[in-house]
Amino acid sequence: MxxxxxxxxxxxxxxxxxxxxxxxxxxxxxxxxIDPTYWFVGMKNPKxxxxxxxxxxxxxxxxxATYPGVTLDGFQKLESSNYLIVNLTVSPQAQLGxxxxxxxxxxxxxxxxxxxxxxxxxxxxxxxxxxxFIYMLMPDRFSNGDPKNDxxxxxxxNHIARDSMYARHGGDLKGIxxxxxxxxxxxxxxxxxxxxxxNDMPKASYHGYAVTDCYKVDPRYGTNAEYVQxxxxxxxxxxxxxxxxxxxxxxxxxxxxxxxxxxxxFHAFPTFTRSNYNAFTLNDPYASRRxxxxxxxxxxxxxxxxxxxxxxxxxxxxxxxxLWWVESTGLDGYRIDTYPYSEPKFLMDWGKAIGDEYPxxxxxxxxxxxxEAEQAFFAQxxxxxxxxxxxxxxGVLDFQICFGISDVLKGDGGDLNKLYRALQGDWxxxxxxxxxxxxxxxxxxxxxxxxxxxFAKYKMGIAWLLTLRGTxxxxxxxxxxxxxxxxxxxxxxxxxPGGWAGDKTNYFASRPGQAGEAFDYVSKLAxxxxxxxxxxxxxxxxxxxxxxxxxxxxxxxxxxxxMVIANNTKEVKKVDGTRYAERxxxxxxxxxxxxxxxxxxxxxxxxPAHTAWVVELRK
Numbered sequence: 279m280x281x282x283x284x285x286x287x288x289x290x291x292x293x294x295x296x297x298x299x300x301x302x303x304x305x306x307x308x309x310x311x312i313d314p315t316y317w318f319v320g321m322k323n324p325k326x327x328x329x330x331x332x333x334x335x336x337x338x339x340x341x342x343a344t345y346p347g348v349t350l351d352g353f354q355k356l357e358s359s360n361y362l363i364v365n366l367t368v369s370p371q372a373q374l375g376x377x378x379x380x381x382x383x384x385x386x387x388x389x390x391x392x393x394x395x396x397x398x399x400x401x402x403x404x405x406x407x408x409x410x411f412i413y414m415l416m417p418d419r420f421s422n423g424d425p426k427n428d429x430x431x432x433x434x435x436n437h438i439a440r441d442s443m444y445a446r447h448g449g450d451l452k453g454i455x456x457x458x459x460x461x462x463x464x465x466x467x468x469x470x471x472x473x474x475x476x477n478d479m480p481k482a483s484y485h486g487y488a489v490t491d492c493y494k495v496d497p498r499y500g501t502n503a504e505y506v507q508x509x510x511x512x513x514x515x516x517x518x519x520x521x522x523x524x525x526x527x528x529x530x531x532x533x534x535x536x537x538x539x540x541x542x543x544f545h546a547f548p549t550f551t552r553s554n555y556n557a558f559t560l561n562d563p564y565a566s567r568r569x570x571x572x573x574x575x576x577x578x579x580x581x582x583x584x585x586x587x588x589x590x591x592x593x594x595x596x597x598x599x600x601l602w603w604v605e606s607t608g609l610d611g612y613r614i615d616t617y618p619y620s621e622p623k624f625l626m627d628w629g630k631a632i633g634d635e636y637p638x639x640x641x642x643x644x645x646x647x648x649x650e651a652e653q654a655f656f657a658q659x660x661x662x663x664x665x666x667x668x669x670x671x672x673g674v675l676d677f678q679i680c681f682g683i684s685d686v687l688k689g690d691g692g693d694l695n696k697l698y699r700a701l702q703g704d705w706x707x708x709x710x711x712x713x714x715x716x717x718x719x720x721x722x723x724x725x726x727x728x729x730x731x732x733f734a735k736y737k738m739g740i741a742w743l744l745t746l747r748g749t750x751x752x753x754x755x756x757x758x759x760x761x762x763x764x765x766x767x768x769x770x771x772x773x774x775p776g777g778w779a780g781d782k783t784n785y786f787a788s789r790p791g792q793a794g795e796a797f798d799y800v801s802k803l804a805x806x807x808x809x810x811x812x813x814x815x816x817x818x819x820x821x822x823x824x825x826x827x828x829x830x831x832x833x834x835x836x837x838x839x840x841m842v843i844a845n846n847t848k849e850v851k852k853v854d855g856t857r858y859a860e861r862x863x864x865x866x867x868x869x870x871x872x873x874x875x876x877x878x879x880x881x882x883x884x885x886p887a888h889t890a891w892v893v894e895l896r897k
Contacts, residue, residue, distance in 0.1 A: 310335060310381070310389050313595065314602045315493050319347070319372045320396040321601070322634055327594045328364040328391070329539065330381075335362050338383035347372025348393070356591075357540035363591060368393065402608035404518055406468060406640035406749050408711050409814040411804050412520060413466035415454065415754035416720055417474060417499050418484040421777030421786075423452025430497040434480040434531065440778070443768030444482040451500040451508045453777060458515045460786050464757055464797065465804025469512060470520035470613055472720060474499050479529045479581060485720070485771075486522070487615060488529030488582050492599045502606075509607045518610035520640065521603060525596060525628065526619040527582040535583050543592050545575040545584040552576045553584075557618035557647055561655055561664040570665075574621050587624035596624075597631045604636050611640030617674070618645055618656055622667035629670040642673040642714050642749075650678050650703030658708035673712030676748060678703065680716050683742055684728050687735040691846045691888075694823035697742070701820055701830075704747075716751040717743055724753070724770050727761040733792060734888040737799055738844055741872075741890035744803045745832060745842045747818050757800045758785045758793040799872060803892065806871045810894075812838040819861055827851050827885065831861040837897075839865060843883065844890035853883040865895035 310332035317326055336359040342350040351365040364379065376390040406412070422428065428438045428448040439445035454471060461469060473486030476494040486496070495505045509519045528535060535544065553576035559565040560573060577584045587593050603609065612632070617625070632639060645656035655661065657674045682697035704710035717725040717739055729735045736759070743750045754760075755774055762769040776784030789797045807813045812834050820830035826847035833839040839861060845851045855862065858880075868877040870891045877883070877893060885891065 310387060312389060312391060313493055314598050316392040316394055317368065318396045318605050319368060319374055319393050320370055324367050324369055326366045326368050327598065329595060330362040330364055331360055334359055335381060338381040340364055341380045343378035343380065345373065345377040348377055358538060360537060361539040396605060397608065401513060403604060403636055403639055404610045405638040406518060406611050408747065408749055409811065410467045410518065410749050411465055412468045412470050412749060412751040413461050413754065414470045414719060414751050416771055417451060417454060417471045418447050418449040419771050420449045420754055420774050421453030421457055422448040422450060423456045424450050427498055427500065434478050435483050440773060446484045446498060447773055449777060450498065451504055455508055455511050457786055458512065458517055461517060462515060464801050465808055468518035468520055470522060473522045473524065474505060477529060479531055487524055489524060490529045490532045506607050509609055520611040520613050521609045522613045522615060523600060524615040526616045527578050527584050530581045530583055542589055543586055545586050550580060553578055553619055558652065560618065560622060560667065574619060578616060578619060587621040593624050593627060597628055600632060601635055604639060614643040617643030626670055641671055642675060643671050645674045646677055650700060651706060653678055654703065654706035659706050660708065673714060676713040676715040679746065683717060683739050686846060687729045687739055690848060691826060694828040694846055697828065698820060698823055711747045713748045714751050715743060715746055715748045717756060718753050720771055721764065721767060723763040724761050725756055726759050727763055731761060736796065738888065738890040740800055740803065741842060741892055744807050745813055745892055757797050758789055759796045802872050812840055821858065825851065827853055829858060833861060839895040841868065841893040841895060842890065843885060845885040845887060848887050850887055851885050853885060855881045855883045862895065865897055868893035868895045
């Protein structure tokens with residue numbers, strides 16, 4: 279997410295911050311809420327922090343009925359009388375079942391807290407590799423599989439309006455699941471929905487990036503149990519699941535913002551203050567402390583309060599929440615929204631805690647930065663610690679590849695060196711193959727529009743996406759030439775044609791004309807990639823672009839080699855293939871893998887205008 283649209287004026291946001299009822303006198307005590315909602319026996323870190331929320335609970339004394347393997351380490355009052363922190367140690371030998379927490383006060387309360395076993399199925403939490411191909415979508419805009427959850431009583435947006443850009447349209451988890459076969463036909467191996475966690479905001483709640491309950495699936499998408507089944511169904515179909523998460527901020531209607539445990543759970547300023555959106559301050563040796571502070575502590579938007587991750591109680595709350603989702607569902611990866619905006623030390627602590635418990639879990643972050651070095655700073659890299667920060671994030675969304683491809687294909691023929699240099703910058707990463715290259719997303723103008731709806735250039739971009747290093751990601755609809763520009767951003771978040779009963783066009787069922795050609799091109803190349811590991815695990819060698827032609831090779835020690843040669847000009851180019859003898863030696867011919875055309879001579883190559891060939895070399 280990288281939009282700066284506000285739904286409240288700054289003055290209103292400041293009033294909301296000041297008028298929160300967090301410290302108001304509590305009503306009579308009723309039932310308690312405890313986060314995490316349950317926990318697991320066998321976690322590598324035995325410590326468990328419970329956030330207990332009930333009116334007046336802070337006045338109570340806490341005791342734990344004798345329970346094998348669990349000890350009460352103490353409890354802590356917070357600024358609000360409605361909260362207590364309860365600290366437990368859950369040993370690996372702890373008994374499964376429900377322990378009894380007793381809160382003794384004016385109105386005693388006993389809470390049965392459940393301990394569940396960890397799931398040891400090796401097929402859960404598979405992670406991602408370069409062999410995967412991620413399909414990114416917006417659940418609200420992809421397909422409506424269960425019309426019964428379109429309108430949910432009690433939510434702040436309790437209607438759908440498909441003709442309104444920022445309203446809810448009714449898509450859900452069941453709609454995605456109904457089209458797993460479509461994703462498999464395309465060649466995708468993983469699905470990444472934008473956030474599915476509750477976003478009970480009064481406006482534009484469909485995008486999901488303003489969470490209001492960290493432990494609940496948005497009821498317009500389904501239930502927690504249905505999400506667990508969604509992940510299981512995906513795995514049964516050979517698809518992995520990436521969950522989109524936000525560490526930096528919550529929505530202004532989050533229950534912990536409306537009734538704050540303490541004022542210091544969120545960053546606050548005398549008047550509403552945005553982030554300066556400048557991650558350069560984090561590694562600028564000359565940056566002012568104020569500029570660095572504003573990058574991390576300023577609010578992302580008026581309706582997105584900035585969570586204070588420097589507070590150790592908040593940090594633990596966040597860490598436990600994301601451990602809970604992995605263990606509860608078996609999901610395969612996290613995509614982390616607005617990664618550079620979080621507090622740097624917290625990012626290191628969060629990454630270590632998640633990695634310690636789930637070493638196979640894929641982790642990649644959104645670092646929307648303008649240079650190769652700035653992007654590499656937020657992934658595991660060769661740099662020494664800078665201002666105390668040393669990233670432990672395995673990979674990032676590869677904006678440099680995205681920018682390089684788009685810039686190259688705009689207009690009459692851009693500078694191929696931009697794409698060349700985007701890859702040349704891989705020397706800064708510990709492992710650049712963990713990055714996720716892409717062409718567009720829900721915050722950007724759609725790729726097909728950016729390149730002037732030029733189908734030949736479209737195929738060039740797809741060819742690069744699916745043959746470069748890393749784990750490629752495709753935004754929903756790109757495979758059927760959905761188009762539009764991101765100003766306003768809702769235009770690039772249109773419904774997928776055929777996702778709703780009665781749609782005049784149904785691209786799930788049939789794809790006539792150029793939409794079908796586009797789908798077939800992506801599918802052919804993605805499925806070839808799936809069947810030929812040289813494109814996912816092979817080495818990469820690129821040659822400096824010359825005369826509008828860019829060539830690279832994917833190859834391995836088994837003797838397999840694929841040549842990708844692209845002519846980015848309006849003219850046919852005759853290319854001296856002997857320049858590539860370092861990689862073509864031992865091969866006499868090739869086959870272009872999408873068209874099936876044969877190349878009988880590798881020494882002289884005649885490449886049509888605006889064409890990329892993906893050539894399997896033959897001996």
